[in-house]
Amino acid sequence: MPTDTWWNLSDEKRERITHAAMVEFGNRGFSAGSLNVIAREAGIAKGSLFQYFDDKLDMFASICDATSAVIREATLTDVDAEHNPFFDTLRTIVHNWLEFFESHPVERGIAFAAGNEVDPEAGAAVRSVTSQRFAQALRPLAKGAEARGELRPGVDTDHVVAMVVLLLRHLDKAPYYPHIDPVLGLDQKEPGDVERIALELVDALQRAYGAP
Amino acid sequence: MPTDTWWNLSDEKRERITHAAMVEFGNRGFSAGSLNVIAREAGIAKGSLFQYFDDKLDMFASICDATSAVIREATLTDVDAEHNPFFDTLRTIVHNWLEFFESHPVERGIAFAAGNEVDPEAGAAVRSVTSQRFAQALRPLAKGAEARGELRPGVDTDHVVAMVVLLLRHLDKAPYYPHIDPVLGLDQKEPGDVERIALELVDALQRAYGAP
Amino acid sequence: MPTDTWWNLSDEKRERITHAAMVEFGNRGFSAGSLNVIAREAGIAKGSLFQYFDDKLDMFASICDATSAVIREATLTDVDAEHNPFFDTLRTIVHNWLEFFESHPVERGIAFAAGNEVDPEAGAAVRSVTSQRFAQALRPLAKGAEARGELRPGVDTDHVVAMVVLLLRHLDKAPYYPHIDPVLGLDQKEPGDVERIALELVDALQRAYGAP
């Protein structure tokens, strides 16, 4: 966890550091990401980083945590889930999700780095926070759908949520990194085509889990 | 590509080195994996590694390539796709897949490392080979299903394949690495439960894409 | 260029490192010179060298640059070129030159290493600075001689300077390294004899380029 000193920094400085860290970790991942580079790009002394964070992993985890909060805020709130059918809400979320990552390359990098970190300790530390966050936001939506009879009887809502998370995770990576998706080739498609395909996948989810 | 020297090695030595590399890369990924460790564990001189591979990436890519070939062989062949309904074949594949990774922890690590490498060059190099391999094996199956009228009319077979790949990729990671799947919690389930859940997900795919 | 850190070091430390580097590069040249040795001899950690210089070449170039400045200062200034005939000034310079290198074995090594580096990049980087320095110092002297009518009419002053540079370069190597000069055998002569011969060569230059 960041130190008190971190939170006492001016907003400008904190954001400068955060941005430098996001870019570096986003480009090179946790293991290969360099604190030297982050300090240089942020224009602060290398030693200062250790005034703000316990160590490199603490820094990475904090950055990922904050970023995933931003992502959830931008994509999963304001969907008015209570007054819309579940699968329509899902379409809105997918739309938001694609739009957000299309216009936020830095966050895109962090999402990639956090989701793909191989180092066991770092990967677990990061994912324990970020993945939970999306699951927790989506679960009530599925529960609501079930309560409103929008789901096929007997379906486990967790399955629905799991598939949605799987789909979203795919959609923030596949269009931007080569060879992630060798079948649909999302990395060579225009944003509009990506969205069309994504919505068709939601259609499929609806056929699979929606009430007949 | 490995050198001639590599292929001239005795089988025993080549497998010793391969195993050491798979363990190290599987545990720590490409970027953090150490050639020092590999050489030490394999019981050879560090310099010898460079008699076999051009560089670290060449080594990693070769290992991943060979491993993915093994995986495909073990899971996607002998499914007798022509004489069985597509979604039944799919169930067989999922079964094979889970069984293979349950009993092959080393290959499991490499699959994880290959799929999750963050370094752009390394990630692309590895995935361009491994991902294609599974996609190419699955595509004809979906085409056959379409030809036999087992798919819902109008469905794009590529979508089916993409979802299957997504599902398989999930199933070789989620049961073994924490926090990959925060919804279903596959990492805390017995193999039998994992298979049951996985097969239910195939059911869902069938509802989504199978002929009504 | 050296970093700020380099210039912030204490004089003692900076000179300790500089000396170690001069000795090592002087003895073994740039390519074969070892940063390990330099760090060890200077009594600092290997990694610290990279706090001071971008890389090995930067270190070598900086050392050579500084050394050539010292050499020029010690040999080409205070010759009162304006109040003395050009070829007398030349004799003074040759005298200074021989005296300097006779009493500065470390600088002698660097001059040798800088002038003889074979690596294209390193050689060019170093010589582009050091050679220019002496040429620029000598050119005005020749121009002055021409203006005062001390040169043979029609002589290109650049030719004079070129021959002087050639001669000086020879005089800082030939007496100290075997087989450089197989004709005059300067490496087996006493300093006094070397100077006598060198001054005779200046006499020859005067016959060649001086006013009749």
Add this chain to the structure above:
Amino acid sequence: MPTDTWWNLSDEKRERITHAAMVEFGNRGFSAGSLNVIAREAGIAKGSLFQYFDDKLDMFASICDATSAVIREATLTDVDAEHNPFFDTLRTIVHNWLEFFESHPVERGIAFAAGNEVDPEAGAAVRSVTSQRFAQALRPLAKGAEARGELRPGVDTDHVVAMVVLLLRHLDKAPYYPHIDPVLGLDQKEPGDVERIALELVDALQRAYGAP
């Protein structure tokens, strides 16, 4: 010295190896030159090199020795020194010299590598042979000139030879490697201009040492 095995090789093979070595040493010098590269380029096994030469230095020295013999043959013979005035012979030699190095880039590289090697052992070993060779070829010419009364009385013929060697050594480097000659800028001149300048320098030598 090369082994008997070396001389028993077929001419074709021996020349293939020699050429590969000349290119490599010429491009990267002795220290940085790689036997790996030489063996690969020559198309022979790395270990075979040690059947032909004691070690790397022996190989380098042998190559340089042979090359300097070729150079002498091409430039210093057939000048008919006995029937021509000395300084005219010198002009012929300079012409041959420039022509040879202009048309023999590989030999040019070796001449550079041999003349500039910094490693004390290697440099001495190489230069002890090559430099002597030119000096010995030139000395009788100067002696003849002296005997014929073409030299200024009292001139030490060794001085003349030394200056000629100095000049020739300059002329095989300066036009091809940057920053060797910062005054005349020979590396940016056309061959014709280089020759013109070189002959003017011979004129100067004649004024300096020729009979009045």
Add this chain to the structure above:
DNA sequence: AATGAATGAGAGTTCATTCAT
């Protein structure tokens, strides 16, 4: 609170040389 110099372990890679085949 901020600095930035210092560290030493470790990284990947290259190398000349040896020697059993």
Add this chain to the structure above:
DNA sequence: GATGAATGAACTCTCATTCAT
């Protein structure tokens, strides 16, 4: 005589972290 696999030391360079100022 030729091979080419094996070696281990050496290379330059990067790194996260510490700590005195």
